[in-house]
Amino acid sequence: MAKETGRKLIAQNKKARHDYHIIDTYECGLVLTGTEVKSLRQGRASLADGFAQLDNGEAWLHNVHIPEYSQGTWTNHSARRRRKLLLHRAEIDKLVHKTQETGHTIVPLSLYFKDGRAKVEVALAKGKKDYDKRQALREKQDRRETDRAISAARRRERGRV
Structure with missing residues (x-):
């Protein structure tokens, strides 16, 4: 089987561009379980209430809804669990510094597969x-x-x- 190439969009947060001034964007990897990946491959996800949070030098994605996989068994995931974002240390340090300024937050803009790997585009944003x-x-x-x-x-x- 040939390896997947290109970018396949799964979900977009159009409301984020309406509600926030986008200052900077970052492409992050995502730590997922097997059933989450299978559910994403079916094109099922929602970024509507999602946000990212930084604690203890790690970035976490909260409130992103990836529904349970329909053929999953007891190994299925919970739909709104927090998921770890994979960023470089310098990017995390920059985000920690920027989010300490008042009114700044980190919001997910899009969720997609890039060359077969799940990625999320997050943005440093300021509320409008x-x-x-x-x-x-x-x-x-x-x-x-x-x-x-x-x-x-x-x-x-x-x-x-």
Whole structure:
């Protein structure tokens, strides 16, 4: 059997980009049990309430929901257990220093397989205020409207030629 290559997305946390200013991103490995990997290969996971925490020089991922594997037996995992993140020591030290600043947190952005290994992209983030969220939404709508206007003008121009 050929080895898996490329990137296969399992889950994304779209709400994180809406609720937080993303300062820096990191790609981390994940310590998983066998049934968790099988459940992820079926494309089942949710990052909605997830966050990362640093304690005793280790990074841990909390509240990420990986449902139990349907064909699992007594060896099945609990769905919301905390999972260890695999980061380099320098990255952990940098995150410890940055998260001590007020308002900074670590949130998971996406969960995926890269060359057959489960990876999670986490971000150092700062929470947005309500007016920041409204401003971002307004900018997104304005961009969409200008793109529509430009494409409509191009269609009209093509019709004349």
